[in-house]
Amino acid sequence: MKTKFILPLLKLWIIGLILSINHSAFAQNVVPSNAFVETCYNKVDCYRISNSAFIFKNNITGEFLLQVDFSKFKIGNDTLDDWLNDLSKTYFVFDGQLSPADIISINNNSSRPCVVNGTLHFNGYTKPYRLELNFFRSSGTGPIISNSTPNYVDRPTVSMQIAFHAKDFHLGNRSHHYKKTIRLAISRGYVNDWSPEVNAIIKH
Secondary structure, eight states, X not given: OOHHHHHHHHHHHHHHHHHHHHHHHHHHHOOOEEEEEEEEETXXXXXXXXXXXXXXXXXXXXXXXXXXXXXXXXXXXXXXXXXXXXXXXXXXXXXXXXXXXXXXXXXXXXEEEEEEEEEEEETTEEEEEEEEEEEEEOOSOSOOSOTTSOOOTTSOEEEEEEEEEGGGGTGGGSTTOOXXXXXXXXXXXXXXXXXXXXXXXXXX
């Protein structure tokens, strides 16, 4: 093979290696969490669970941020996914401010309830919201299942529930005309430390 063909292939290999390293680092640094969504549409209770949430906290500024991607609740069946179509066209985001006491208190082997005042962002609209959280953090000394399995036991986790009316975010104006309360719940979701990846993930 001639040198002029080898060099471009070598460059592509190097670029691919760099991208794979960055992707691996991204996957290790930022961990998604399972979210549960439930509502009533056309007199039918609809619900779904998916690994579709990202949770971040900034230990310096106290900012707390949650994003849920409704498109990840879809399972690939047009009929069963119909109730999610309008919801999945935008991201659901909550951002608020933790107090210094709340940040300091998230210690090993402890749990702490707290309230975060912030803002919900959805469908291009915003609404003030008072979010009740329950933080928990283990010591990180528990057994690891296997060496090949990522161990996130040392990360703080948080549980929360959010309920909002469809009309608060003008969802009734969309084709599905949502009218009922929409509920989101996260149980022991992973809390990621603020990092450069936040700007690449959060969209609102």
